[in-house]
Amino acid sequence: MDERHGTLPMQEIATVELPTRRATTRLGRWLAQGVIAGDLVVLTGGLGAGKTFLTRSVARAMGVGPEIRVTSPTFTLVHEYETVPRLVHADLYRVSDGSEVDQLLLREMRAHGAVLFVEWGEPYLRELGGDALLVKLEMSGPSRAATLVATGPRARQWSSRALPNKLMVRADDKQD
């Protein structure tokens, strides 16, 4: 079993300010452009912090068309999208122990080349196969920020990519 998680210290990569929806979309596009088969991205942050929204922008940037809804998997647990590599959006909000995570076959999907975006997944890094890029979303008033943390060797490679530099605020940031 892959035990890389825990043998390397967590490495903080960066903190990105996300004052607008567009800024979050930009971060999503950046993630979408950088993912490779087998990647694990774990999203943390309270209710309403923007985890599903960020994953939706990743899905859109990976080519999931507007006719396909990217909805919250809180109750349905796992959503899959026909992208290359395959995108799997999971939500462990309702899960209470690791054996339930095992039943969702997420680690197996990852081993078969899927990219996993997991909400509320931080307590289950081991069950998910470790080596995750943690995206910690924080909400302060209307604004948000994302802190990127690597927990393994693959995730550390994200630090070598230039962060999206156009995170400017547009006053009339419209809903899509």
Add this chain to the structure above:
Amino acid sequence: MRILGIESSCDETAAAVVSHDGCIHSDVVRSQVSLHAPYGGVVPELASRDHIRGILPVVSEALSRAHLKLSEIDGIAVTCRPGLMGALLVGVQTAKGLAWGANKPFVGVDHLVGHLLASFLFEKDHAPDTQATFPYVALLASGGHTSLYRVDGPFPEQMRELGGTRDDAVGEAFDKVAKLLGLGYPGGPIIDQLAAQGNPEAVDVPRPMYGGKSLEMSFSGIKTFVASHVATAGRPANERQLADLCASFQAAVIKTLVKKTLLAARAETIDTVVLGGGVAANRGLRRSFQQACEKYGLKLVVPAPKRCTDNGAMIGYAGALELARGTRHDFDLGVSTHTQLLRSTRRGGGKRPNRPR
């Protein structure tokens, strides 16, 4: 014709015996049998997704409550989509095994088709009070689903989705708002109860995607509004404020659902509205729908709460109709995480069903 229906698409392991006229001979949902009895069958714990352990006892229980042996059944129906891959496989493989062993025809059923037909089910010896007639507009609102459908008949090719939520399902919004307010789980009934005592106009809750003629909906922003409301104004200090916030939240959600459903009925020129899904048990929602349907001369059909949530009876019924028209599936039937129901928008986007044969 008596059909064994098996359901294992998400949390509940369920089996039932139903006739093709909708009469339920037995209906067993695992979160309600002895294992979960201490919780009163209210909390469908995730652990019940441990379908492998539950499925055979549930099937035997359904058969014995119907006073039938497997050999006396006329066919087997099973949910084969949409749902969790692993969970669906347990039900489908079980159905195949039973069908092969007992030499019975079997058929895979779309979970959503089952929900959309739930209003036709009735208990043995209890004739149905109000039954829907085709065509109707159906609102399915649960923790995992919130969509509007046009239903022209009992088969999948006669159903299509007209619109739905872009982000969170309604039940999910209720549960998460209850969590934000420090209330218990499940959030729906608690908020419903508090809302009955509050002033729905106390807090100005936004209603995303409310305006216009689109049948698309959004509930994530309402949840985020409550989160930031709690962050800035603090949790409601007293019962009065809590009830007001719950009432305002619930009113915003219900107004959106009622408006979109009536809009769909008008756009499709259909005069029957059917509710389904766990959220249809919400009393505030039922009342608002009753008032609105009365006002606009629409017929409203709301199935009993236990027919609204996941159960085997609806799968058995949908399967019975399929078997009756000759549908048979082979042992190579697979499972899918996506529904087979098509979706088309009012602007003409999306796929259209094939014209009737």
